Amino acid sequence: MTREGEVGAAPDDPGLVSGQFRFFDAQVVRTRRLGPTLTRITFGGPPLAGLASGGRDQSFSLFLPHPGQEAPLLPDRTGEGWYRAWQALPEDERAVLRSYTIRAQRRNPDEVDVDFALHGTGPDDPPGTAGPASRWAAGAAPGDRVVLLGPAFADNRSVGFRPPADTDWVLLAADETALPALGGILDHLPADTVVRAWIEVPHPQDIQALPSHPDFRITWLVRRSGDGGSPLAEALRTADLPGGTPYAWLAGEAGTVRALRRHLVREVGVDRARVEFSGYWRRGTSEEQLRAEALAAATA
Ligand SMILES: Cc1cc2nc3c(=O)[nH]c(=O)nc-3n(C[C@H](O)[C@H](O)[C@H](O)COP(=O)(O)OP(=O)(O)OC[C@H]3O[C@@H](n4cnc5c(N)ncnc54)[C@H](O)[C@@H]3O)c2cc1C
The missing domain is CATH 3.40.50.80 (Nucleotide-binding domain of ferredoxin-NADP reductase (FNR) module)
Incomplete structure (x- = not known):
């Protein structure tokens, strides 16, 4: 059985989370400042060949390392048990988990763009106001490692924008x-x-x-x-x-x-x-x- 936008995954694959999502290792390929607030980070890596964005407001979960860690710490990346296993790890060691949007996806090479709104990271911002994701994005550099929990199928529940057919x-x-x-x-x-x-x-x-x-x-x-x-x-x-x-x-x-x-x-x-x-x-x-x-x- 295949579904719209399927990229090499069967819906009964035990590696799938909630039947539609999968963990993808990725790394920063490049960064580009879009303005004072937004910075575009392009992620790449062979595993992203299996990611299938549905476009629009496609969101995903991003796992980030803490300062000093080489990669985000995730205990169990298969199936449904991951959340409890992740939660059971000490808060200051387990990967930082945040929600972001896939702004664009490209093939050959497999890449996704994510635009991060930076907050609390400017020279005039009061110390301690930046969240961990904003801080990570402000200092991100090529080679930095992350994990995405994202769609394996373009037709997935993390796309919210769905206008009914009778919309004027x-x-x-x-x-x-x-x-x-x-x-x-x-x-x-x-x-x-x-x-x-x-x-x-x-x-x-x-x-x-x-x-x-x-x-x-x-x-x-x-x-x-x-x-x-x-x-x-x-x-x-x-x-x-x-x-x-x-x-x-x-x-x-x-x-x-x-x-x-x-x-x-x-x-x-x-x-x-x-x-x-x-x-x-x-x-x-x-x-x-x-x-x-x-x-x-x-x-x-
Ligand atoms: C479905 C979904 C999709 C999203 N897509 C994107 C996206 O593509 N790009 C993007 O930048 N964000 C996106 N967000 C928002 C992002 O997840 C939050 O801003 C998140 O809180 C940032 O994490 P943090 O670690 O920087 O801050 P946190 O640790 O979560 O928060 C620390 C403090 O910062 C404050 N804060 C959080 N965000 C902001 C902000 N933008 N401005 C000012 N204060 C803030 C909080 O209120 C809190 O007081 C999305 C959220 C959802 C739910």
């Missing part, structure tokens, strides 16, 4: 952490799709080239430094939206995303089933803490 137009809103996903969505959409997109970034120099078509209307918003507030909510409140049936995709800081969703559902009257939303990070909370909260809620 698409609304997108993102901050810098979800800009890679938004870029992947624009790459995927037919040129005649009616798109209204709002993207919030910290600096004017973070604005980047994205696919451009007459019906793609993209508005860049630069966050005012220091106040922590997001200009996205205000921009959406005053926006002149097209008529017809929308599909909305919202991603970024969790509090902002929640406010945007509430506005679209309550004030604009968008059917909540047509709003795909995802908190990519939460102010003041690390991804470990978010994962622990989600686990506690699921087992309560």
Whole structure:
């Protein structure tokens, strides 16, 4: 049996995680600064021949080494037992686990691009505010080793952007952490799709080239430094939206995303089933803490 986008894997393969994902060893091939906030890290290596990105907002789990480690420490990389085995290791030794987006995938050679939003790593940032992934990305160099838990099939559950067939137009809103996903969505959409997109970034120099078509209307918003507030909510409140049936995709800081969703559902009257939303990070909370909260809620 084969599935769309299958790359050399059978769905009953015991190396698969949740039937769709697999661990891939990879290393940094090159890095490129895209602006003050974003840095593009290209990963490569023969195992990536088995990775099959579904494009759009395809996310994956990234395992990183701690400073001083040569490679991320993962005990058991086959099947479903990996999470418990990883959790059982001391926190300061086991690989750092974070969620990221595949911005692009290429073949010959097998490579993926991941755009990291750096936070807390600048010379003026207060010490201790950078998370481990941001710190790792700021210092990444060719040859650095990582592990990806990513899709073995292009048709997989880690793609969230799925507009229903009766969609008339698409609304997108993102901050810098979800800009890679938004870029992947624009790459995927037919040129005649009616798109209204709002993207919030910290600096004017973070604005980047994205696919451009007459019906793609993209508005860049630069966050005012220091106040922590997001200009996205205000921009959406005053926006002149097209008529017809929308599909909305919202991603970024969790509090902002929640406010945007509430506005679209309550004030604009968008059917909540047509709003795909995802908190990519939460102010003041690390991804470990978010994962622990989600686990506690699921087992309560
Ligand atoms: C599905 C999904 C896809 C994602 N894709 C991407 C992607 O492609 N690129 C990307 O850059 N991020 C992406 N993210 C967000 C990224 O996983 C988080 O920003 C993550 O918290 C970064 O880890 P860290 O170790 O740097 O910080 P953590 O240790 O998790 O957090 C440390 C502190 O930094 C704060 N923090 C975290 N991120 C930011 C930020 N961007 N700005 C300011 N403060 C922050 C936290 O609130 C916390 O107080 C994605 C998240 C999800 C869920």
